[in-house]
Amino acid sequence: MESSRIPDLNVSTFDDMSWWFAEMSRRELLFHPDDSPNQIFNIRTGEPTFSPEECAKVENILSDMFDKFGNDVHEAAYPIFMRRFNGRLDA
Numbered sequence: 001m002e003s004s005r006i007p008d009l010n011v012s013t014f015d016d017m018s019w020w021f022a023e024m025s026r027r028e029l030l031f032h033p034d035d036s037p038n039q040i041f042n043i044r045t046g047e048p049t050f051s052p053e054e055c056a057k058v059e060n061i062l063s064d065m066f067d068k069f070g071n072d073v074h075e076a077a078y079p080i081f082m083r084r085f086n087g088r089l090d091a
Contacts, residue, residue, distance in 0.1 A: 005029060006050075006057045011064050017076035020061065025084045032081075033062055033073050 009016060025028045030047065031040050037058040040049040050058060055074040065073045 002053065004057060004063045006054050006061070009061050009064075011061070011068060014069065014076055017065055017069065017073060020065075021080040025080050030080065030084055033065070033077050049088060050081065 005027060006029070007020060009020045011017055011020070011063070013029055021030065021033075021060075029039070037050045037055040038048075041047065048071070062073070069076070
């Protein structure tokens, strides 16, 4: 059983990033990759979404993604966001 709500990721491909964002969405933890996890709050309760340990894990994963793939991180996240929020993908 996984002890963290944040899925582990050893990013080596674009598809790895897509999988991670999809898994974060499935776990209802999706947020924009440019946002600091330390500043994400539950809109209903006002409580932080992530614990300090989870923030550190997310920051490490995102740092690795941006180091390896630059702005393609956004390209991996975009379709996941659009599906999550029932938006229409740009053509």
